[in-house]
Amino acid sequence: MSEVRVAILGASGYTGAELVRMLAGHPEFRVTVLTGDRKAGQPLASVFPHLGMLKLPDLVAIADVDFSQVDAVFCCLPHGTTQEVIAGLPEHVSVVDLSADFRLTSLDAYAQWYGHEHKAPELQKKAIYGLTEIKRDAIRTARLVANPGCYPTSVQLPLVPLFKAGLIEAQDIIIDAKSGTSGAGRSAKEANLYCEVTEGIHAYGIASHRHAPEIEQELGLAAGQDVLVSFTPHLMPMSRGMLSTIYVRTAKGATAADLRAELSRVYAAEPFVGVLPEGAVPATRHVRGSNFCLMNVFDDRQPGRVIVTSVIDNLVKGASGQALQNMNLMFGLPETTNLAQQPLFP
Structure with a gap:
């Protein structure tokens, strides 16, 4: 070439x-x-x-x-x-x-x-x-x-394979996502000043963030039906990193172990996506500066629900x-x- x-x-x-x-x-x-x-x-x-x-x-x-x-x-x-x-x-x-x-x-x-x-x-x-x-x-x-988008990437990588495998329901999906301030860009904005961001955390774009239709578009394609999500992003006092905690209902009879096994199978040969061992919790510091996405699945205390966590570097x-x-x-x-x-x- x-x-x-x-x-x-x-x-x-x-x-x-x-x-x-x-x-x-x-x-x-x-x-x-x-x-x-x-x-x-x-x-x-x-x-x-x-x-x-x-x-x-x-x-x-x-x-x-x-x-x-x-x-x-x-x-x-x-x-x-x-x-x-x-x-x-x-x-x-x-x-x-x-x-x-x-x-x-x-x-x-x-x-x-x-x-x-x-x-x-x-x-x-x-x-x-x-x-x-x-x-x-x-x-x-x-x-x-x-x-x-960064949020859609962190959400779709774990959820798309689970929808395609029929392991989760296309309803009652809650996405609690957190990002470093670099996601807001470099232009001067009062809300992004050090004193406005440091030593705190706040939600923004509640029920109105522009990544919601992107997430729903691609999850809907994977699920074969319309998908509506509750998506709330939060700004964290760090320069980079993204954590999405996702609450989903499982298909009848499916368990967190089943979901983890499917994600492990789908991503076994992928160079940039990793499914952690049972019980290991992904953290943004584990992917900082890299092109990796790490994820895991946990049982919720509510029967029929699981918690999926996913981390990426939002800039990478x-x-x-x-x-x-x-x-x-x-x-x-x-x-x-x-x-x-x-x-x-x-």
Whole structure:
């Protein structure tokens, strides 16, 4: 394979910086374009000093990029700004979009949850939802992949196989999820200031978070019927990490041991998904900085219910790591290429 020329749009944000870190030393991909409209003309090292040892192009405005000289694009732009940008790219460019702009297959649902009409409806029809372990075959031949949200990734990886196996009911599902503050992005917001976040925890987006329809869309496909979830995210005083605690009803006769056995079977050969031994509790510190998802299943005290726990790094498996995993597949590379980073601890 000849060298793949990569552009990262929105490289001045957290997911863009994480992609730069993960692409360093990639045997096939070379970063040739970094955009950051408000930081155009600056070296990336002035925005992210921790990347200062890498030889990288300076940040430029998207309008100044010659996409005829680009083979692959990671789009890390804010929601609502991506559709028109991607629609204007040459057909030869492969795209992984990290925003929510192409995740919802229903244009009506998109308009309802994001407050405006979809600006590239024909392109939406061609987008492939990029939960790698579940959609691998479709991703290989895709031109545009909609990278899943962080919360949906942490929820779907354990629940999709359980729905497909008929082990859980498609009702009365409660998702209590917690994320580090990097999930809110890098732009200055009063609610994300240190004094607003530290030494506390709070729920947000109660019954209205935009990841809910994404979760329900994909779980519904796995269950073969509509799925409605109670989903409440919480902001934690940490920079990265995500824990989802999920309460589900089991199918008649199914036990926590049955659910754990099915997840262990499905993910036995997966490089990035691990089912822990009985009784072991996943923790965000066990996946920090890695592309791993760890999970387990526990009996609830209520008969007929189980508790599923899942942890990821929201910036890696929940965003940039999964994006690279998908792009590797799109170019016929082992999906693990340059993703072998082990978790950071302590």
